[in-house]
Amino acid sequence: MARVAVVGSSNTDLIVKVPRLPQPGQTVLGGEFFQAAGGKGANQAVAAARLGGEVAFVARLGNDIFGDNALESLRSDGVIVDWVRRDPNRASGIALIMVDAAGENMIAVASGANARLTASDLEDCRAAFTSAKVVLVQLEIPLEAVERAAESAREIGARFILNPAPAQDLPPSLWEKVDVLTPNEHEASRLSGLEVRDVGSAERAAERLREAGTRCVIVTLGEVGAWLADDEGGVLLKAPKVQALDTTAAGDAFNGALAFGLAQGYTLRKAARLACYVGAFSVTRMGAQPSLPRWSELTAYFGEDLPV
Numbered sequence: 001m002a003r004v005a006v007v008g009s010s011n012t013d014l015i016v017k018v019p020r021l022p023q024p025g026q027t028v029l030g031g032e033f034f035q036a037a038g039g040k041g042a043n044q045a046v047a048a049a050r051l052g053g054e055v056a057f058v059a060r061l062g063n064d065i066f067g068d069n070a071l072e073s074l075r076s077d078g079v080i081v082d083w084v085r086r087d088p089n090r091a092s093g094i095a096l097i098m099v100d101a102a103g104e105n106m107i108a109v110a111s112g113a114n115a116r117l118t119a120s121d122l123e124d125c126r127a128a129f130t131s132a133k134v135v136l137v138q139l140e141i142p143l144e145a146v147e148r149a150a151e152s153a154r155e156i157g158a159r160f161i162l163n164p165a166p167a168q169d170l171p172p173s174l175w176e177k178v179d180v181l182t183p184n185e186h187e188a189s190r191l192s193g194l195e196v197r198d199v200g201s202a203e204r205a206a207e208r209l210r211e212a213g214t215r216c217v218i219v220t221l222g223e224v225g226a227w228l229a230d231d232e233g234g235v236l237l238k239a240p241k242v243q244a245l246d247t248t249a250a251g252d253a254f255n256g257a258l259a260f261g262l263a264q265g266y267t268l269r270k271a272a273r274l275a276c277y278v279g280a281f282s283v284t285r286m287g288a289q290p291s292l293p294r295w296s297e298l299t300a301y302f303g304e305d306l307p308v
Contacts, residue, residue, distance in 0.1 A: 003053075003054045003055070003056065003131045003132045003133060003134075003263060004045075004048045004053050004054070004055045004056070004132060004133070004134045004135075004136060004259045004260060004263045005055075005056045005057075005058065005128050005129050005132035005134070005135045005136070005149075005153075005158070006041055006044050006045040006048070006055060006056070006057050006058070006135075006136045006137070006256075006259070007041065007057075007058040007059070007117075007122065007135065007136070007137045007141070007145065007146075007149040008039070008040055008041015008042070008044065008045075008057075008058075008059060008114075008136075008137055008138045008140060008141055009039040009040050009041040009042065009059065009093055009111070009114040009138065009140035009141055010037075010038075010039040010041060010042040010057075010059045010061055010067075010070045010074075010084075010092070010093060010114070011038045011039035011042070011092070011093035011094055011095045011109060011114070011140075012035060012036075012037065012038065012039075012066045012069065012070065012092060012093070012094055012095070013035065013036045013037070013038035013095045013097050013248070013287065013288050014033075014035055014094065014095065014096050014097065015033065015034055015035070015036060015097045015098075015099060015248075015286070015287065016030045016031075016032070016033050016097070016098050016099070017030055017031050017032045017033075017098075017099050017100075017286075018030035018031070018098050018099070018100055018101075019031075019100065019101050020100050020101065021098055021100045021104065021105075021106050022098070028098075030098070034286070034287070036287040036288055036289060036290050037069070037070055037073040037074075037288065037289040037290075038095055038097075038248075038249070038287075038288035038289060039059075039070075039093055039095070039114070039140065039288075040138040040140050040163065040165060040251075040252055041057065041059055041114075041137075041138055041140065041141070042057065042059065042070065042074060042079075042289070043249050043252035043253070043256065043288050043289055043292065044136055044138070044163070044252045044255045044256040044259070045057040045074065045079045045256065046074065046077045046079060046256070046289050046292055047249075047252060047253050047255070047256025047257055047260070047278065047282075047292045048136075048256040048257070048259050048260040048263075049077050049078045049079045050077060050078075050292050050293060050294045050295070051256070051257060051260045051278070051293075051294070051295050051298070052260070052295050053259070053260040053263055053264070054080070055078070055079050055080060056079075056080040056082070056083060056128040056129075056132070057074060057079050057080065057081055057083065057084060057128075058083045058084070058117075058121070058122065058125050058128050058149075059083075059084050059085070059114070059117065059141075060084070060085045060086075060087050060090075060113040060114060060116055060117045060121070061084060061085070061086055061087065061092045061093075061113055062086070062087055062090050062091040062092035062093075062112055062113045063086045063087065063088045064091055064092055066091070066092035066093075066094065067086060067092040067113070070092060071084060073289065077289075080128075082127075082128070083125040083127070083128040085117075085121060086113075087113040087116055089116075090112045090113040090115070090116055091110075091112040091113065092112050092113055093109065093110060093111050093112040093113065093114045093140075094109070094110045094112065095107055095108070095109045095110075096108045096109075096110075097248060099246050099248065099286070102244070103244035103245050103246050103247050103283060104247060105246070105247060105248050107248070109140070111140065114140055114141055115141070115142060116142075117141045117142060117145045118142065118144060118145055119144045119145055119147070119148035121145065122145055122148040122149055122152060123148070126152065129152045129153070129155075129156055129158065130156070132153070132156060132158045132263075133158055133159065133262070133263045134158055134159045134160075134161060134259045134262050134263045135149055135150075135152065135153035135158050135159070135160050135161070136161045136163070136255060136256070136259040137149045137150070137160070137161070137162055137163070138162075138163045138164075138165055138255075139162075139163075139164055139165055139166060139167075139168055140165075140166065143168075143170075143171065143174075146162070146174065147171070147173065147174055147177075150162070150174060150177035150178065151177065153177075153179075154177060159179045159180065159262055160177060160178055160179045160180075161178075161179065161180045161181075161182060161255065161258065161259055161262075162174075162178045162180070162181050162182070163182045163183075163251065163252075163255045164181060164182070164183050164187050164191060165183070165184065165187055165251060166187075167183070167186060167187040167190035167191065168190075169190075169191075170191065172212075172213075175212045175213035175214055176213040176214075178213070178214045178215070179214075179215050179216065180214075180215070180216045180217075180218060180258070180262075180268070181209060181214045181216070181217045181218070182217075182218045182219075182220065182251075182254070182255055182258065183209075183217070183219055183220070184219070184220045184221075184222075184251055185197065185202070185219065185220075185221060185222070188202065188205040188206070188209070188217075188219045189205065191205075191209060191212075192204075192205035192206075192208040192209050193208070194208060196219065199221065199224065199227055199236055202219040202221060202227040203227055203229065203234055205217075205219060206218075206219050206227055206228075206229035206234065207229060207234075210229060210230075215230060215231070216228070216229065216230035216231075216268060217229050217230075218258070218272055220250075220251060220254055220279070221239075222239075222247070222250070223239055223241075223244070223280075224236075224238070224239060225237045225238040225239040225276050226239070226254070226272060226275070226276055228268070228269065228272050230268065235269065237269070237272050237273050237276050238276070239276045239277070239279065239280045240276070240277055240280050240302065240305065241280075242280045242281070242283060242284050243284060244283040244284070245283060245284055245285060245286060246283060246285065246286045246287065246291065247283050248287065248288050248291070249282050249287075249288035249289070249291050249292065250279045250280075250282050250283050251279070252282075252288065252292075253275075253278045253279045253281070253282035253291070253292055253293075254275040254276065254278065254279035255275070256278070256292070257271075257274055257275040257277075257278035257279070258271050258272060258274075258275040260274075261274045261275065270307065270308075273307040274306075274307055274308060277298065277302055277305075277306055277307065278292075278293060278298065281293045281297070281298060281301055281302075284301075
């Protein structure tokens with residue numbers, strides 16, 4: 001089976017549902033609290049694995065109970081964790097998340113061991129990339145690890161997807177190594193210098209980002225869908241209408257599904273259309289990894305509308 005290599009973060013999410021997100025200095029009495037597996041890298045690995053992909057994960061966890069639970073959770077979803085390192089000097093990553101009644105969220109992350117993933121670690125984990133057709137990375141790990149992952153992808157002829165989240169400036173040397181860049185509106189605004197607020201501004205930002213050297217840009221636009229721009233031109237990929245409950249891992253669901261589709265041999269547009277549906281499904285359930293669908297759940301929910 002085609003293989004996806006995901007390099008990235010793993011966190012434990014501590015989540016509180018609140019009627020509204022608090023203003024600075026304000027306390028909002030919420031309701032339900034729960035704990036779930038998260039972290040952009042782990043979320044994306046699980047998203048691809050639950051759809052049926054063979055997924056290898058490269059990451060760092062602390063040598064603590066949160067790390068133990070994260071590893072067990074990843075294994076239970078079929079993710080290959082042979083290249084997940086345990087760090088005796090740092091705690092596992094933690095994310096504090098508030099979700100309001102409309103499904104919008106605020107997130108603060110303590111990176112912990114994620115911040116110690118190095119280029120040297122990736123050198124030691126070269127076997128994780130051996131049969132990969134797609135390498136997927138985010139920005140909750142140091143840039144040196146991101147750049148080494150990009151180089152590893154190029155060395156084996158794999159497609160390199162960079163989800164530039166959370167947003168930060170990228171070194172010029174990285175741009176030309178990115179096959180597919182997948183920012184949301186906020187990240188596209190930061191990287192392009194243009195305010196992205198609708199489809200038209202997403203189109204302009206995508207073209208500016210392509211001028212920086214990236215081959216393809218997909219700007220995710222929430223409930224609208226995604227704007228895809230590559231050498232064939234630009235197209236709006238519409239998202240299906242759903243009732244949003246929690247948007248926490250929608251971007252991760254999208255990226256994991258995109259990587260899965262490309263690894264299966266889908267065209268870029270077909271893989272991105274599938275990703276829009278997987279992202280939409282994820283917002284109908286609470287939590288990060290708990291919201292990610294298995295293929296059977298996806299087909300049961302969307303039926304013949306699913307673009308496969």
